[in-house]
Amino acid sequence: MSLCTHCNAIDIDKLVSNSHRNDDESHHRTFGELKRSAESCPLCALFMEGLEKRGSEHYSHLTDKPVEYRGKYTNSPNERTDFRVGKLENRFLIGLWIMCEECSFLMDIYVNEDNAVTAAQKLPGRPVRPAEDFRIAKGWIENCLDSHIKCASTTGDWMPTRLVDVGPVDGSREPRLLCDSKIVGKYLALSHCWGNAVTIQTTTENLQAHKKQIPLARLTQTFRDAVVITRNLGFLYLWIDSLCIIQNDPQDWETESVLMADIYGNSTVTIAASSSKDSGVGCFFSRDNASPVALKYRTDTELSNSVYVRRPLEGFTETMISGPLNRRAWAFQERLLSKRMLHYGKDQLYWECQQTCFCEDGHQEANENPSVLEYYKPTSTLSATATMPASPQAKQDSLFIDWYNVVQNYCRRQLTIASDKFPALSSLASVYARLTGDRYVAGLWESDMMIGLLWEASYSDRPRLERPPAYRAPSWSWAALEGEILFPEAKSRNLKRILHRNNFALSDINIHIELAGSNPFSRVKSGAMTVSGRLKPVEYEIKSESWEYYNSVMPTMNDPLYSEGEYIGTASFDEAGTHGPLYCLEVCSAGYQLGLLLKSIGADEKYCRVGTATIGFGGAIGVDWFHDAPTKKLTIL
Numbered sequence: 001m002s003l004c005t006h007c008n009a010i011d012i013d014k015l016v017s018n019s020h021r022n023d024d025e026s027h028h029r030t031f032g033e034l035k036r037s038a039e040s041c042p043l044c045a046l047f048m049e050g051l052e053k054r055g056s057e058h059y060s061h062l063t064d065k066p067v068e069y070r071g072k073y074t075n076s077p078n079e080r081t082d083f084r085v086g087k088l089e090n091r092f093l094i095g096l097w098i099m100c101e102e103c104s105f106l107m108d109i110y111v112n113e114d115n116a117v118t119a120a121q122k123l124p125g126r127p128v129r130p131a132e133d134f135r136i137a138k139g140w141i142e143n144c145l146d147s148h149i150k151c152a153s154t155t156g157d158w159m160p161t162r163l164v165d166v167g168p169v170d171g172s173r174e175p176r177l178l179c180d181s182k183i184v185g186k187y188l189a190l191s192h193c194w195g196n197a198v199t200i201q202t203t204t205e206n207l208q209a210h211k212k213q214i215p216l217a218r219l220t221q222t223f224r225d226a227v228v229i230t231r232n233l234g235f236l237y238l239w240i241d242s243l244c245i246i247q248n249d250p251q252d253w254e255t256e257s258v259l260m261a262d263i264y265g266n267s268t269v270t271i272a273a274s275s276s277k278d279s280g281v282g283c284f285f286s287r288d289n290a291s292p293v294a295l296k297y298r299t300d301t302e303l304s305n306s307v308y309v310r311r312p313l314e315g316f317t318e319t320m321i322s323g324p325l326n327r328r329a330w331a332f333q334e335r336l337l338s339k340r341m342l343h344y345g346k347d348q349l350y351w352e353c354q355q356t357c358f359c360e361d362g363h364q365e366a367n368e369n370p371s372v373l374e375y376y377k378p379t380s381t382l383s384a385t386a387t388m389p390a391s392p393q394a395k396q397d398s399l400f401i402d403w404y405n406v407v408q409n410y411c412r413r414q415l416t417i418a419s420d421k422f423p424a425l426s427s428l429a430s431v432y433a434r435l436t437g438d439r440y441v442a443g444l445w446e447s448d449m450m451i452g453l454l455w456e457a458s459y460s461d462r463p464r465l466e467r468p469p470a471y472r473a474p475s476w477s478w479a480a481l482e483g484e485i486l487f488p489e490a491k492s493r494n495l496k497r498i499l500h501r502n503n504f505a506l507s508d509i510n511i512h513i514e515l516a517g518s519n520p521f522s523r524v525k526s527g528a529m530t531v532s533g534r535l536k537p538v539e540y541e542i543k544s545e546s547w548e549y550y551n552s553v554m555p556t557m558n559d560p561l562y563s564e565g566e567y568i569g570t571a572s573f574d575e576a577g578t579h580g581p582l583y584c585l586e587v588c589s590a591g592y593q594l595g596l597l598l599k600s601i602g603a604d605e606k607y608c609r610v611g612t613a614t615i616g617f618g619g620a621i622g623v624d625w626f627h628d629a630p631t632k633k634l635t636i637l
Contacts, residue, residue: 001040001041001042002041003041003042003043003295004037004040004041004043004044006027006028006044007027007041007043007044007185007295008036008202008296008552010025010027010069010309010455011298012093012098012109012123012295012296012297012298013297015071015093015096016071016122016123017634018195019048020067020178021132023070024068024069024070024099024574025045025069026066026067026197026358027066027067027068027069027098028044028066028067029066029067030063030064030065030066030067031051031062031063031064031065031066031067032063032064033067033101034047034048034051034100034266035048035161035304039559042176042293043295043309046107046291046293046309046310046311047067047098047105047107048502050098050106050107050311051100051103051104051105053105054103054104056104060103061095061098061101062099062103062283063236065100065172066100067098067099067100068098068100069096069097069098069099070096070097070099071093071095071096072093072094072096072097072106073092073093073099074092074124074363075581075637079430086254086530088616089553091241092123092124093109093121093122094108094123094124094335094363095107095109095125095312096109096294096309096365097323098327099392105238106312107309107311107312108125108309108310108311108313108359108361109123109295109308109309109313110123110126110127110292110307110308110310110362110519111123111125111126111306111307112126112306112308118565119591122493123307124362124363125361125362125363126360126361126362127164127292127308127347127361127451128287128313128347128349128360128361129287129360130287131283131284131285131286131287131344131349132228132284133250134229134232134233136349137233137349137351137358138233139360140351141233141268141341141342144340144351144353145268146303148333148353148354148355148356149355150353150354151339151353151355151357152341153266154239157184158262158266159183159184159185159187159254159266160187160239160244160259160266161181161244161255161259162177162178162179162202162243162244162245162263163177163178163183163187163237163238163239163244164176164177164178164227164238164239164243164244165177165178165236165445166227166230166231166235166236166237166238167227167231167236168231169231169232171216171231174209174214174215174216175212175213175214175216175238176211176212176213176214176220176235177202177211177214177243177244178208178211179211184238185236185237186235186237186268187237187238187239187266187268188226188233188235188237188238188239188266188267188268188269188270188271189234189238189239189240189263189264189267189269189270189271190222190223190226190239190240190241190270190271190273191264191270191271191272191325191331191333191334191335191338191341192222192272192278192279192325192331193273193275193276193277193278193324193325193331194228194242194246194278194279194416195276195277195278195279195280195281196477197278197279197280198220198280199219199220199223199242199282200214200218200219200220200223200242200243201242201243201247201248202242202243202244202245202246202247202248202319203247203248204246204248205247205248207575209248210243211365211379214243215612218278219412220279220280220283221280221281222273222276222278222281222282223240223243223279224282224503225273225282225283225284225344226238226240226271226273226283228510229271229283229342230271233269235268239263239267240414241367244256244626245257254518254519254522255345256503257423257426257427257519257522258426258427258430258519258521259427260333260334260426260427261337261427261428261430261431262501262554263331264333264334264337264427265337265338265431267338268303268339268340269338269341269342269365270334270335270336270338270340270341271283271333271342271344272325272341272342272343272344273321273325273344274319274320274323274324274325274326274343274344274345274350275314275324275325275344275345275346276325276344277324278482283344285344285345285347286501289350290316291310291311292308292309292310292636293308293309293310293627294306294307294308295307295308295309298349303402307365308395313347313361314345314346314348315359315363316343316346316350316357316359319343319345319346319350320343323345326413327413327414328414329410329413329414329415329420329421329424329425330412330415330420330424331410331413332413332424332425332426332428333410333412333424333425333426333427335352335426336406336428337428337431339353339354340352340353340354341353341396341416342534343559346359347362347501348360348361355427360616363495368633371611372443380410390401392627396436396437396438396447396448397448398434398435399432399435399447400447400448400452400567402432403445403623404451404455404487405487406425406428407443407455407478407485407487408458408484408485408486408487410424410425411478411483411484411485412484418468418469418470418472418482419468419472419523420469421472421473421479421482422442422443422472422473422479422521422522422524423519423522423523423525425443425521426519426521426522427521428627429443429521430521432445433521435580438476439626440521441487441513441527442474442476442477442513442524442527443473443477443478443479443481444477444478446509446511447547448525449506449509449511450505450506450587450588451502451580451588452487453476453587453596454487454488454587454588454594454596454612455485455486455612456476456485456488456572456574456611456612457483457484457485457486457572457573457574458483458484458485458629459484459486464483464576465481465482465483465485465574465575466481466482466483467479467480467482468482468574469576471525471526472523472524472528473516473524473527474524474527474528474529474636474637475598475608475609475610475637476527476529476609477527477634480609481574481575484574500522503588503589504588504632505533505534505586505587505588505589505593505626506528506531506532506533506585506586506587506588507531507532507533508532508633509529509530510530510531510532511527511528511529511530511604512529512530513526513527514526514527514529526637527637528635528636528637529635530633530634530635530636530637531585531633531634531636532632532633532634533585533586533587533631533632534585534586534626534628534630534631534632535583535584535585535586535634536563536583536584536625536626536627536629537581537582537583537584537631538561538562538563538565538568538571538582538584538587538597539561539562539563539564539565539580540559540560540562540571540573540578540579540580540582541584544609558570558571558572558573559571559573561584561613561615568614568615568616568625569592569593569614569616569625570614570621571597571611571612571613572612572613572614573597573610573611574609574610574611575610578610578611579598581596581599581600582597582598582599582610583598583599584596584597584598584615585598585601585607585634586626592614592615592616593605593613593614593615593616593624593625593626594612594613594614595612595613595615596609596611596612596613597609597610597611597613598610598634598636601637604635605632605633605634605635606635606636606637607635607636607637608636608637611637
């Protein structure tokens with residue numbers, strides 16, 4: 001079908017030239033006219049489909065309303081385009097907003113750079129190739145290895161205990177498991193969701209057989225695809241957890257789990273099956289659903305049909321936040337520990353390294369602002385070339401704050417086995433232990449304990465943290481409960497102010513952790529913290545109608561605290577249904593008092609944590625509320 005008069009009149013060069021004005025342009029006089037034109041014009045049909053997805057069918061009043069469009073722009077191109085056409089000009093057209101009153105929809109614009117040199121220099125959008133096309137991935141890898149200073153390897157020739165030898169690219173030999181300490185070379189690693197698929201595993205029973213061969217036909221789809229990717233990218237070795245760890249040998253599992261930081265940190269590239277819910281889905285998705293429509297591109301010197309409009313593809317943000325792999329707790333440390341990741345998404349391929357992020361379609365907001373890249377890759381301190389504060393104390397403080405952000409992000413992710421809370425973060429914890437030089441205690445750091453203790457339920461989860469069925473951590477650790485948490489004092493940088501004022505209130509801190517195994521960063525059997533501090537009884541009861549009102553309309557607000565009937569501050573409870581008698585233990589001061597809410601669990605001054613308290617914020621009380629409280633020695637379990 002040919003385009004209608006209105007679609008043929010869309011002037012791409014005008015949109016490019018007027019990028020700083022970006023006026024609305026008329027398309028069809030009415031929505032009803034667009035609907036009729038969609039029966040014969042493929043671009044109108046694409047526009048109509050997009051508007052219907054935005055609910056236009058529910059707006060009967062739109063029938064006589066005009067349909068307009070305007071450009072969607074970005075300030076920086078994706079390096080995806082630089083491989084072929086060199087530097088692009090400023091302010092780049094990447095899409096079309098189609099609008100009818102309050103209903104709008106964004107369409108992608110891209111160009112085939114092989115056919116339109118002028119267009120390719122002005123439009124960063126590019127076609128996505130079949131998932132089995134490895135040219136763009138090879139280009140990203142070569143570019144990173146050759147020119148990215150932040151991604152430079154300083155680890156030498158470290159190799160995992162076992163690797164899968166994927167065999168030659170022609171498939172003339174089956175993969176096999178190598179267990180040779182003399183293996184040298186580069187290898188790739190796989191990050192994937194186990195899910196419910198029946199995954200082939202190496203066990204004590206089949207270890208010898210796997211050394212001879214692992215038939216490709218027996219592998220799940222994700223594993224087969226990973227083998228194909230490794231071969232076609234020019235590598236021989238691949239690390240897959242279920243094949244390279246003996247799954248029914250607890251000792252081997254614990255030994256290898258300690259090495260995860262080295263395994264992912266030393267892999268040349270980590271292949272991420274980012275849109276696959278389990279290992280049976282695979283990495284290669286069909287990409288024939290974009291249905292692009294060709295649009296004429298006119299300039300004073302060139303007329304081309306190489307500009308295309310398509311439905312928007314799933315972007316990097318959606319894949320990183322909402323994709324199945326990035327909702328998985330185990331995959332979180334795999335992502336942070338990897339120097340380079342090749343993400344296989346539903347619609348396209350993505351690249352992520354220490355220096356930048358790319359999308360195959362050419363649209364990547366991470367290149368516009370370094371802070372956006374930090375959001376995508378939540379920590380950059382693991383890079384060997386990361387810039388850190390000069391003084392040892394400042395460096396350690398910065399790392400602690402970074403760790404709290406890591407934990408906040410980690411706690412949003414899902415675990416199939418609740419007892420994996422510590423193991424799934426253990427390798428990352430080991431890296432931070434090396435960087436900080438500090439002792440790791442049940443998810444927190446001994447030198448920063450008085451900030452670490454002040455975690456609380458996030459505003460979205462409050463007060464819905466849940467206790468797992470089996471013991472996982474002492475009550476003062478964030479890992480004792482399941483759900484999203486915050487470290488508000490670290491996040492708001494009160495840490496610096498508290499450190500400078502020297503207003504930590506606890507002393508004689510002694511922490512005892514009984515480990516479940518030999519890995520100090522993994523599961524714990526029990527934990528106890530003995531401290532000396534000022535402790536006072538506190539009341540929790542909603543007495544004021546205004547507080548009842550605020551809690552009814554703003555459920556994220558903290559609950560009020562009282563002492564002898566007088567309002568003194570607020571409480572953030574860890575779990576719903578907490579009841580007294582309760583006590584508040586002063587932890588530190590920052591112009592007001594911050595403390596732990598404790599509940600007595602027997603004689604000998606033993607307590608468990610039930611929440612946090614903020615006393616005297618905003619002038620709720622005019623004096624040090626703890627001034628008449630004696631210092632006591634107590635144990636928090």
